[in-house]
Every structure is written in structure tokens, then in C-alpha cells.
Amino acid sequence: MDIEELYSRFTECNGLTTDSRHCPEGSMFLALKGETFNGNAFAAQSLAQGCRYAVVDEPQYASPENPRILLVENCLQTLQQLANYHRRKLGTRMVGVTGTNGKTTTKELIAAVLKEKFNVLYTQGNFNNHIGVPLTLLRLKPEHEVAVIEMGANHPGEIKTLVHIAEPDCGIITNVGKAHLEGFGSFEGVIRTKGELYDYLREKGNATIFIQNENPHLNKIAEGLNCVRYGQTSGLDVSGAVLSCSPFLHFEWAAGGALHEVKTHLIGAYNLDNALAAVAIGRYFGVEDTKICHALSSYVPQNNRSQLVQTESNTLIVDAYNANPTSMMAALLNFRQMEAEHKVAILGAMKELGEGSREEHQKVVDFLNECQFERVILVGPEFAGLSASFEHYENVKEVEAMLAAHPVQHCCVLIKGSNSMKLSELPACL
Template identity: 55%
Template sequence: MELSELYKLFEQHPTITTDSRDCPAGSIFFALKGASFDGNKFAAASLEKGCAYAVIDESEYAVDGDSRFIIVDDCLQTLQLLARYHRRQLGTPVIGITGTNGKTTTKELASAVLGEKYNVLFTQGNFNNDIGVPKTLLRLRPEHDIAVVEMGASHPGDIKTLVDIVEPDYAIITNVGRAHLQGFGSFEGVIRTKGELYDFMRAHIVEPRATAANAGHDSFVAAHPRTVFIDNDNQYLKGISHDLPLTSYGRGDEAGLAIKGHTVSCEPMLSFQWNDARKEADHTAYDVETHLIGDYNLANMLAAVTIGTYFDVAPSQICHALSAYVPSNNRSQFEKTESNSLIVDAYNANPTSMAAALANFETIEAQHKMCIIGDMKELGSVSHDEHQRIVDQLAGMRLEQVWLVGEEFENCSTPAIFRKFDNVAQVKEAIAEHKPQGMYILVKGSNGTRLFELPQYL
């Protein structure tokens, strides 16, 4: 079936599913494949459960004479092409976001800010891969004014694949750090891959938009020229941002900054102040008290401020959105239990974010402090060295207790007061035997270590 024909069916049935257990009536099922599953095998079941059509790439699973089976060469590629086709048909302005750390938080903050003025479509959760990105774009509707699409990567070329689908009008790389080194091969590989977003913008910034004519969206982009939002304090990003129109933000007083800001306090919640440096006659400073932990979140906040001001959101609306935002999914959350005060940042962990979290925790004034730290995943051959570096950082901090969780820490050389656990189950047993009391506790690790299960026990 031609893509244009499939799109006509999508216009009539604009709900996409890739899970045969979730088949809304009238939806279209795409039979994707994974390491341990083949969606083709569930195509017939998806139709029985209410799907209007099933897109498959193995003809043996089609029922003769049943026009509800749509046979294509590759289901994933077809999903991606359909998403790009849809994005082009609507012509909605799109902001593309990637980065090692902070991309999900920045996406949510920017979406909250833009939501004060516009109807915004944004990536749900962290559905930022080669499946999640097209599914996000396929949720675009004519009533959306702008879209904020998050793109993740763990291998070279991942971002190029995604930007070729998204075709963003605006872009931001939050930062580059030491994550997924097993897939990227090196830190330089991280920089090159994240930089694929810049490469796309550089190649297309002066070209006409590859979208159908839409007077409203076209005038919006004309009034807000395509740009790259950049953290001026990040030397790695500045080093690869040549030949791009930049809208910058940062902590310093360097000329050319659009938005300037600084941390007021973070004990533990971040409070900050910002001003629009482009308004020479107006030196108004705006104060924001947030629900996010740590000075390291200032860059994410300033990114959202910069995006908001660029798209004409009023300062009062920006401040309201940022102060009202409450993190979820175990990202930079503060919790107070009957026994302890917790900073829970247990969704993701890599050497860069871990070092920043520990540095921030060290600045917090508390009489009794401890850390429960889980493995950092996908670091490949440098895993031992990176985990040892974190252990050494912990050893230099004033902490009463340090608990290390996971096999990666097992071979690290640690001070005698450090305790090691194979898994979170052992940690729960230790808490049951002798629960920490009156402690300020940082809980941080990769999602796979499941440290997010601990707060209810602490």
C-alpha cells in the first residue's frame, strides 16, 4: 500500500497502537518486532479486539480476502514514514530536544511554559526512541499550535534517524555527558551523536519548510525564525554550534545572552532569578521558587525560560508555570517520611548526572547524611573506572553512611564504612533490620537497580 493511501486510512482512524493488549476501537495496529516478540503474530487478535486495521510485514499472517490486513515491507519504517508524512501535512512548528541529562525535565518545563499561551503537544514520559517519537508525532492534531518532541540516543546515528522523522524547526541540546558509553564507544561519540541535531538544523535552517502550506503555522515560524537554543555555559555545545542561529542562556554576563539567571538557593529546592538580557531598558529580575532539587537544574529552568520568552509567553506566565511544575517518575523529587528526608533521583544515572547529584547533596546542610547509590548502566569497558570515580567522590564527602547497590560497585575499592548490596532486595532487608532514623538521604541510581522502591521503606 502506498504511504498516501495509508495516510487516508489514518485520517479516518487517527489512533495508533503497537500493543495488541491495548486496542482502542477503530485504531490501527502496527505489528512491530523486538528481540523476543513478533507483532505479526498478534495482528489477527488486534482486529478481534477492536482495531480497524493491522499493518503487518509478513504476509503469512494475513487472512485471505480480509482487507483489514495491510501488508508493507517494514512495519517500523512505515510507522516512521507515516509520522513524518503527518507532521508535514499539518506543518505544526516543532521543537526538537535531546541531551545526555535534563532532556525530559527540560521538555516538561518548556511544555508547561508554552502551555500558558499555546495548545502544546509534547512527548509523554520518555517515549523518545525510534518507536516513541513517531507515535508522538502521530498524536498531532490541527488544533495544536506547537509540539515539543524529545529524542533519545544510545548509539551513533540514533539522533539522525529521529531528526529525519521529526524535521524540527527549533532545537535544543541540553548537555552532553558520559552516558551510554557502551553504545557510543566514547565521550566523543556522545558529542557527535547529540550533535546530529545541530547537523540537521545547519543543513535545513535556510531551506523552505518541508510542510504543506498552512497560513497560521507559516506565519508563526516567520514571526519566530528557526533557531537553536543553547546553554552558553556548556563549552562542548558551543564548540559544535558553528554556523547556527543561536538563542543563548546562561549564568554569566557575557554579551549576546538572551536570558541570564543565577541560583538564589537550593536547600533543597532550587530557587533562582532570571532576567531578559535583550531588553536593555528593562532590567526587571524575576524570582522563581521551584519544586526541583539542585543547582544542576538551573540550566533546565533557564532553557524553559528562554524558549518561553522566544515564543512571547509573558514573564508572569513563565514564572507561574515553572513554580507550579512538580517532578514525577523519581526525578529530582524531595520526600519527607516519618523517619527521614529523602532526595529521590532514581530514574536514571550516569557518571555526569551522578557527580552533579553528589556535588549538590554535599552543599546541603544537615547533621546526619547518607547516600544509597545504585549502579550506572551501559558504560562498557570504562564501567569500573567510572564507578570507582564515584566511590572516590563519596569518600571525600561528610557522610555517616554510604550504601552501594549492584554488581558494578562490587569490585570497587571502598572505605570500611561503605556497605555493599547485590540488589535492592538486600537493601530492604537491611532497612528492616536497622532502619535509618533522622537522616537526610540521597537515593540515586539507574532505573534497573530499582532504588525507586525504597522510599516507602525509609
Template identity: 50%
Template sequence: MDIAQLYRVFLKHPDVCTDSRKVAKDVIFFALKGVSFDGNKFASKALEGGAAYVVVDDPSVVSDQDDRYILVKDVLKTLQQLAAYHRQQLKLPVLAITGTNGKTTTKELIATVLNRGYNVLATEGNLNNHIGVPLTLLKLRPEHQIAVVEMGASHPGDIKELVDIANPDYGLITNIGKAHLEGFGSIEGVRKTKGELYDYIRKHDGILFVNSDDPTLMEMSEGISRVTYGTDTSATFYAQIIYARPMMLSFRWRQVSMPHDISTHLVGEYNLPNALAAVAIGRFFDVATDGIMEAIAEYTPTNNRSQLTQTDRNTLIVDAYNANPVSMKVALDNFDKIRTDLPKVVILGDMKELGKESLQEHKTILNILVEKSFDKIMLVGKEFGAATENLTSQRQNTLLFESAQDLEEYLEQHPIDQSIILIKGSHSVHLENIASLC
């Protein structure tokens, strides 16, 4: 069965599923394979659960007596090809977003703004990889007017693979920093891979949205049609921080000369480019200024991304979804700037997937901590453990824990009270559980 034929089946059954445990009536089940699982083995179970068809690539599971089995050479490639074919049929504008830090927050802000004028499909959660992007595109319906698609990468070529599927008309890279170095090999590998989005937009005469404060992005986007945003008046959309509140981002933005002030629920000055990108894209697509202002002012971050939480005992800034050297540094710098009479407590978890640079990058973070005047520092993980040779002797207020569970046990016996606490670390460290103890 070729893609055109499969597409006709998809139009009759437009809901797809890749998890046999979540099969619903009339879906098409794609039997994906992974390191520790083989979806082909669950094809019959999916049919029993109500699936209209199952797409498999193992001939041994196909029943000659059942025409609901669709045998293909490679299920994943077929899923990707179907998504690309579907996107091409609908021909609506697609904005692709990638970057080392802030891409999910930026995606959410942009989608929230565009929703004030359009029917928007946006990536849900972190479905931003070689499986998530196709699944997102297959949710497109004729009533949608624009799609905002997040793209993640951990190896060279990842973004090229995703843009070839999504065929974006517009592109945005939030920034380029040290993350997933285990897969990329170097910061140059990160730059080249993220730049695959720019390469695609250049080749297909699309339009970029570029942070003019970032010289790397400005250089990479040279010669491509672009809309700029930043803190310099040379940008198409420019802004400045308003220091009206101690923790939340407030800023004044302008297009030409008219000033507009926004107070957000976002923690930290480092969120300014994310919010300003949403302003620029909203205005580019003619969303009313009042709608843009309201959308950004009302947006509240979720999923442990720079969330400000007030408990009975403490004020928490929970940023435990992910961490890399760049995001860790800006989080610490921002936390240091917060004006408060409360004691400041820092809880940091390991930064994962940094490969051979991990030890040095963790030492760099420790050196930053030595320079700051935080009242208490709690470090979690073996990577920080390997880097703390001299820190604990220099700072009597520093504690090291091998795991989040060890820290949980400590906090149950030694609770923190009347403090402001930053919780930051890679998702796999599981610091999100710490918040309930503070």
C-alpha cells in the same frame, strides 16, 4: 499501499497502537517485531479486539478474505514514514530536545511554560526512541500549535534517524556527557550523535537554544542561528542562583535588565539550566512573563527525577530514574552542599551501559565519596562491588549490597531514621522501591 494511501486511512482512524493488549476500538494496529516478540502473530487478536486495520509485514498472517490487513515491507519503517508524512501535512513548529542529562525535565518544563500560551503536544514519559518519536508525532492534531519532542540515543546515528522523522524547526541539547558508552564507544561518539540535531538545524536554517555556560555546545553551534541562556551576562537570558532555601532551586533571571525571581520545586543547582531553558523558549515564543513565572514555580517533578519527599521518618531526594557519571557527580556535589543538621545518607546504585569504562567510572564516584563527609553510604550492584576494593576499609560507614532486594532486606531490619537520604542509580537497579522503606 503507499504512504499517501495509508495516510488517508489514518485520517479516518487517527489512533494507532503497537501493543495488542491495549487495542481499542477503531485503532490502527502496527505489528512491530522485537528480539522476543512478533506483533504479526497478534494481528488477528487486534482485529478481534476492535482494531479498524492491522499493518503487518508477514504475508502468512494475511487473510485474503479480510481487507483490514495492510501488508507492507517493514512495519517499523512504515510507522516512521507515516509519522513523518503526518508531521509535514500539519506544518506546525516542532522543537526537538536531546542531551545526556536533564532532557526529560527540560522537556516537561518547556511544555509547561508553552502551555500558558499554546496548545502543546509534548512527548509523554520517555517515548523518545525510534518507536516513541513516531508515536508522539502521530498524536498531533490540527488544534495543536507546537510540538515539543524529546529524542534519546544510545548508538551513533540514532538522532539523525529521529530528526529525519520529526523535521524539527528548533533544537536544544541539554549537555553532552558519559552515558550509553557501551553503544557509543566513546564520549566523542556521544558528541557526534547528539550533534546530529545541530547538523539538521544548520542544514535547514532552524534556530537553536544553547546553554552559553557549556563551551562544547557553544563551539558546536557556532554559525547557527541561536538564542543563548546561562549564568553570564553575555547570554540572551541569564540567571543567578538565590540561596534562599537549603534544597530547592531558586534563581533570578534577566532579559536585558529587568530581574525576575523564581522559587521552584526542583532539587539542586544543576536544574538551573533546565529551568532557564524553559524561560528562554517561553519568552522566544512570546509567552507572558507572569505565565512563565507561574508555570515554573508550580512545576513539580515526578517519576523519580530529583523528587523531594518527606516521609514520617526522613527527608528523601529520589533520583532513581537514571544515572551516569555526570549526573551522579552533580547529584553528590549538590547533596554535599545542602545545609542541614540531619545525618546525610547516600544510597547509590550501579551506572549501567558504560562498557569498558564502567570500572573506572565507578571508582571515580567512589573517590568522590571518600572526599565527602556523608554519614552513611550504601552501594548497590555488581559494578560498585567490583570498584570497592579499598573504599570499605577506608570508610567504616560504607555498606555494599549485590542487589536492591538485599538492601531492602537490610533496611527492614535496620531502618534509617531522622536523616536526609539521597537515592540515585540507574533505573534497572530498581532503587525506586527503596523509598517506601525510608
């Protein structure tokens, strides 16, 4: 079945699902495969549970007697082609967002600002890969006026794939840092891959990027693009500065000769750039300055990203969704500058750093020696055997047992680590 005919069937449905456990009435089921599952085997079940059509790529699951099962050559490729076809049909204005750190928060802030004026579709959760981006695009409705699409990558070429599916009209790389080095091979590999967004927009012609003015790596690869610049230098399209951060970011921004002040619910001075990016994009799309300020001051972060959690015993800064050398150092710098009498840092290992893993973890330990926090708890095998005198535990279960026996009380606690370390389970123990 070609993509045009399949799209005609898709328009008869009220959405698309790839999960046979979630089959809304009248939706289309598309069978994907993984290491431990084959979605083709659930095609008939999805129809019985309410789907209008099921799309498969293995002939034994299709039958001429059942016209509701549609056979294609490759379901993953079909998902991506269908999403691109749908995106082109609707012609929605599209903002592409990628970067090493801050892309999810930036995406959320951009969406919050644009919603002050438009009907906005934006990436939910971590749906930012070769499956998540198409699924997001297929949620587009004619009433959506703007879409904000987050794109992640841990190997070269992945952003190139995603931009050719989403076809953004403008875009932002929040920054480039040392993350997923195991997949990228080097920091230069990170820059090249994130830069695939710029490459696409450059080929598209007359496209705009939003760029952090003080970032030398981004400036180096931005040649030939229309740049809207934001940062801490005066005279930019959007300039800003931190006023305070104890603990929430309070900042000012200037554009078009006007100065504005915003008190946010964001933890960390490192969120200034994320907020200024949202300001720059909001103004580009014609959102009024006062509405931009309202959106930024109203936004409350979720999903263990720089969240302030107050328990009966402690004040927690929970940033346990992701960690790499760049974001780890930013979190520690911010924590060191915070005003608190008793500070405890609980840090989980940073994953996917390849051969440089031991060196990067040692750098974190060396910096911790300078910080002189009241207590430091390191979690994960990557911290074992380093030149450090801090407490060390192999996993979060060991930490939970220790905290049950020796509770932490009346402290400000930073919880930072890669998602796979499961440090998000610790607030219940603190």
C-alpha cells in the same frame, strides 16, 4: 500499500496502537516485532478487540478476504514514514530536545511554559526512541500549535534518524556527558551523536538553537546556527543565578532588562540550566515573562527525577530514573551542599559505561570519601572490589532486607542510580 494510501486509512482512525493489549475502538494496530514477540500474530485479535485496521508485514497474516488487514514491507519503517508524513501534513511548529542529562526535565519545563500560551503536544514518559518519537508524532492533532519532542540515543546515528522523522524547526542539546559509552565508544562519540540535531538544523537553514553559553563542547559544534544563549553570564539572551537550594531551587533570571525571581519544586542547583532553557524557549515563542514564572513555579517533577519524598521517618531525594558519571557527580555535589544534620547516600551502579566503568565508579567512591556523609550504601556489582570502605550490596533486595533489620530514621537520604537497579523500590522501606 504505499504511504499515501496508508495515511488515508490512518485518517479514518482515532489513533494508532502497537500494543494488542490496548486496542481503542476505531484505532489502527501496527504490528512491531521484538526479541520475544511478533505483533503480526496479534493482528486478527486487534481487529476483534475494536481496531478499525491492522497493519502487518508478513504475508501469511494478510488475506484478500479481509480488507481491514493491510500489508506493508516493514512495519517499523512504515511507522516512521507514517509519522513523518503526518508531521508534514499538519506543519506543527516543532521543538527538538536531546542531551545527556536533563533532557526529560527540560522537555517537561518547556512544555509547561509553552502551555501558558499554546495547545502543546509533548513527549510522554520515555517515548524518545525510534519507536516512541513516531508514536508521539502520530498523536498530533490539527489543534496542536506547538510540539516538544524529546529524542534519546545510545548509539551513533540515532539522533540523525529521529530528527529526519520529526523535522524540528528549532532545538536544544541540554548538555553532553559520559553516558552510554558502551554504545557510543567514547565521549567524542556522544558529542557527535547529540550534535546530529545541530547538523540537521544547519542543513535546514535559518533554524534556531538554544544553547547553554558556558558549555565549551556545545559552542564548538554550534557554528553557523542562529543561537539564543542562556546561562549564568550577564548580558545573555537569558541570564540566571541560584539564590538558594534548600532543598528546592530558588533562582532569578534576567532578560530584556527585567529581573524575575522563581521558587520551584525542583531539587538541585543543576536544574538551573534546565529552567533557564525553558525561559529562553518560552520567550522565543512569545510567552509573557509573568506566565513563564508561573509555569516554572507550578511545575512538580514526577517519575523518580529529583523528587522530594517525605516519609514518616525520613526526607528522601529520589533520583532513581537514570545515572551516569555526569549526573551522579551533580547529584552528590548538590547533596553535599544541602543543609541537613544526618545525610545518607544510597547509590546504584551506573550502566553502559563499557571499558571505563570501573574507573568511573572509583571516581564516585573517591568523591564520596571527601563528602563525609554519615552513611553511604552502594548497590550493584560495579561497586564491588573498589577501594572503598562503604557498605556494599549486590542488588536492591539485599538493601531492602538490611533496611528492614536496621531501619534508617530521621535522615535526609539521597537515592540515585540507573533505572535498572530498581532503587525506586526503596522509598517504601524508608
